Structures are given as C-alpha cells and as structure tokens.
Amino acid sequence: MEDNFIKIHYELYPLSWLYGLGVCLRNKLFDWGWLRSKSFDVPVICVGNLAVGGTGKTPHTEYLIKLLLREKLHVATLSRGYKRKSKGYVLAAGDSNVREIGDEPYQIKNKFPGIRVAVDEDRCHGIGQLLKLDNPPVDVVLLDDAFQHRYVKAGLNILLTDYHRLLCEDALLPAGRLREPASGKNRAQIVIVTKCPETIKPIDFNIIAKRLRLFPYQQLYFSRFRYGTLTPLFPEKTDNRREGFSSLSRDEQVLLVTGIASPAPLVQEVKSHTPHVTLLAFDDHHDFSPKDLQMVEEQFLQWDEKKRLIITTEKDAARLLHHPALSEALKPYIYVLPIEIEFLQNQQHIFNQNIIGYVRKDSRNSSLPEK
Numbered sequence: 307m308e309d310n311f312i313k314i315h316y317e318l319y320p321l322s323w324l325y326g327l328g329v330c331l332r333n334k335l336f337d338w339g340w341l342r343s344k345s346f347d348v349p350v351i352c353v354g355n356l357a358v359g360g361t362g363k364t365p366h367t368e369y370l371i372k373l374l375l376r377e378k379l380h381v382a383t384l385s386r387g388y389k390r391k392s393k394g395y396v397l398a399a400g401d402s403n404v405r406e407i408g409d410e411p412y413q414i415k416n417k418f419p420g421i422r423v424a425v426d427e428d429r430c431h432g433i434g435q436l437l438k439l440d441n442p443p444v445d446v447v448l449l450d451d452a453f454q455h456r457y458v459k460a461g462l463n464i465l466l467t468d469y470h471r472l473l474c475e476d477a478l479l480p481a482g483r484l485r486e487p488a489s490g491k492n493r494a495q496i497v498i499v500t501k502c503p504e505t506i507k508p509i510d511f512n513i514i515a516k517r518l519r520l521f522p523y524q525q526l527y528f529s530r531f532r533y534g535t536l537t538p539l540f541p542e543k544t545d546n547r548r549e550g551f552s553s554l555s556r557d558e559q560v561l562l563v564t565g566i567a568s569p570a571p572l573v574q575e576v577k578s579h580t581p582h583v584t585l586l587a588f589d590d591h592h593d594f595s596p597k598d599l600q601m602v603e604e605q606f607l608q609w610d611e612k613k614r615l616i617i618t619t620e621k622d623a624a625r626l627l628h629h630p631a632l633s634e635a636l637k638p639y640i641y642v643l644p645i646e647i648e649f650l651q652n653q654q655h656i657f658n659q660n661i662i663g664y665v666r667k668d669s670r671n672s673s674l675p676e677k
Contacts, residue, residue: 312471312475312482314477316481318481319481321480322477323478329485336456343459344458346433346447346458348447349461349462349664350433350446350447352452352460352463353448353464354450354453354464355451356465356473356476356488357482359590360566361500361501362468362500362529362645366464367448368418371418373658374665375418382421382423382424383411383421383448383449383450384433385408385410385451386408388451390425391406392405392406392407395424395428395432397424397436397439398411398415398424398425408591409621413621413624422439424436429452429457433447433458453493462664464495464496464497464498465496466498467499474518475517491524495524496660497526498527499526501571502528503530527653528649529647529648531645532645533644535644537643538638538642539618543637543638545638555613557582557613558615559609559610559615560615561586561606561614561616563588563602564618566621573585576643586601593625599632602616615640615641617641617642617643618640618642619642
C-alpha cells in the first residue's frame with residue numbers, strides 16, 4: 307500500500323480522551339433510547355464519514371443522484387449548508403446563491419436543476435418540510451454529511467473513509483481527525499474506501515478489509531476519483547477551449563486554486579500532465595476575500611500570457627462565479643475540473659442494485675418503476 311497522510315498529535319491524547327468520553331456518552335444515550343432518533347416513511351440515505359475533512363462525499367452524493375434519476379425517481383438532497391449566511395430551512399431555487407445555501411448545495415443544484423436541494427441545521431425538520439412537497443412528491447432523500455446527526459434514523463448509512471487515512475488508523479480529535487471513535491462505523495450498512503490510487507494492488511483490498519474489521523451485515527466497496535474535462539468557468543470570456551488535460555503542454559504554468567480539505571490528490575493529478583504547478587491552498591469551504599483574489603491575480607499575471615491557466619474545483623468555482631472582487635483579467639483563464647467517482651473490482655453493478663433495492667423496498671410510493 308502507498309504511504310498514508312495520517313499525522314497523530316500524541317501530546318493531545320489527554321484532550322482526545324475527554325472528547326471521546328463525551329461523544330461515547332452521547333452515542334450511548336441514543337443507543338439506550340434516552341435521546342430519540344426519528345424515522346420517516348420515505349427512503350433516507352445518509353452519506354457521511356467519521357473524520358473531519360474531505361473523503362469525497364459530494365462526488366459520491368452526485369453518483370447516487372445520477373443513479374436514482376436514471377430510475378425515474380424524484381430525488382431530494384438535504385445538508386446543513388456549511389458556512390451559509392442564512393438560517394433555518396431553505397429550499398434552493400433557480401436564483402439561489404452560495405451565501406444563501408452554501409457551496410456544495412449550490413454546486414449540486416447547478417448540476418441537477420430538476421431535483422430538490424434543501425438546507426437545514428435541523429435535519430428532522432428539513433426532511434419534514436421536504437415531505438410536504440408535491441407535484442411531484444419526494445421519493446428519496448439523500449443526507450449529505452449527517453452520519454453523526456443521530457436524531458434522524460436513516461434507512462441506509464453509507465460511510466466513507468479515505469484510502470490514505472483509514473478510519474481504523476486515525477485518532478479522535480484533537481490528536482487525530484476522527485469526530486467519534488472508529489467503532490462508530492458499526493452503524494453503517496455500506497463502507498466505501500475512497501480516493502484509491504490507480505496503482506492499488508489486489509492484495510491491498512484484502513489488507514484493508516482485514517484492518518477495517520467489518521461485520522457480516524456490512525458491505526465494503528472501493529472507489530477512486532475520475533477527473534472530467536476542463537470546463538471554462540466563464541465560457542463567454544474564453545476563446546481557447548480545452549479538451550481535457552491532453553490540451554496541456556509540458557511547459558504550461560498552472561495555478562491551482564483550491565479551498566478543499568485534501569488538495570493532494572488533485573495536485574498529483576495535474577502534475578502528471580505538467581510539472582509547472584503552483585498551489586494556492588485555502589481552508590475547506592474558504593470564503594474568498596478581495597485580498598485573496600488580489601494575491602491570485604498578482605501570482606498569475608507574472609507568467610507568459612500564452613502558457614498559463616488557472617484550475618479550480620467545482621466547489622471553489624461555486625464561490626468564485628459571482629464574486630464581485632474577481633478580476634475581469636482572470637476570467638478567461640479560469641477552468642473548472644469536475645470530479646466523478648468509479649468503483650473498483652467491478653463492484654458498480656452490485657452497489658447500484660443494493661441502492662435501488664433499498665429504495666424500492668422502503669418507498670412510500672408503490673408505483674415506483676420496476677426494471
């Protein structure tokens with residue numbers, strides 16, 4: 307296996323012990339029924355993780371959306387809308403912006419305008435509001451990053467763990483990055499090891515399966531990122547359209563602007579096409595300031611006009627698209643790199659069947675299409 311990215315701050319273990327005590331007590335209160343979890347009469351699929359930081363929740367959620375839409379289902383997504391400026395329940399509309407619903411819900415609404423995208427800190431209240439909708443009614447709710455939100459009892463829990471930072475090798479906050487003990491994985495029916503490298507060996511699958519120590523009722527899958535075609539963020543400003551990474555020359559300068567939790571795999575991908583990559587990394591969900599964008603411009607304009615471009619992620623593009631401080635001089639050069647996921651070991655068909663089987667079995671709508 308490749309080297310992992312795990313860094314444990316052992317001097318902080320006493321604080322992690324205290325934090326873990328509180329988390330374990332909270333989980334036990336749910337297990338004992340002192341705190342109540344609410345079920346709903348519609349299929350609810352939760353996509354989450356145990357660790358802070360990026361494990362690929364949004365690409366996996368988008369995969370589920372595409373799968374369910376192919377089955378002619380009416381899909382809704384619900385998240386808290388991290389770093390949004392609004393409060394309470396908000397149902398995204400065509401004119402909703404990032405400040406109102408958050409960057410990831412905005413990204414999903416832009417890519418799938420026909421589905422319901424909602425945000426609410428109180429997931430139970432949010433699901434209740436979604437179930438009041440009609441024309442058409444919601445067939446299935448996808449919860450984004452709600453694995454620790456135990457007030458909702460999801461019918462299917464999908465837990466993601468990064469190949470380079472397996473939950474079984476991590477530690478609780480603040481020594482590590484786990485929000486709760488690794489035993490929390492036992493609540494998941496499906497575990498997906500994400501961000502697997504192309505060089506993963508057959509023996510690695512068995513090694514990881516043994517390390518995770520899953521129960522017989524749990525299914526284990528492996529996925530990796532698949533990068534799409536570079537797309538101009540401002541197509542009306544761009545004359546030179548690019549056809550993926552193949553259009554990059556080895557002497558081209560790339561400024562990689564990211565506000566995501568784990569930019570390392572993206573940097574590695576871009577560097578496989580040109581060695582001249584400069585990373586400007588900001589915090590996850592970073593709200594770009596005018597000073598930040600000025601720094602981007604100053605760095606970028608130093609380079610040869612004919613051999614330079616800016617690459618960013620879809621999530622960052624959502625925050626840049628309507629930013630009032632973004633220079634007109636930069637807009638023709640900004641490209642967005644979409645990320646999709648693909649399953650390894652020919653697991654895609656099995657995964658798809660399990661998802662569709664759960665939705666049909668638990669649906670309140672007896673007329674769901676069969677195939």
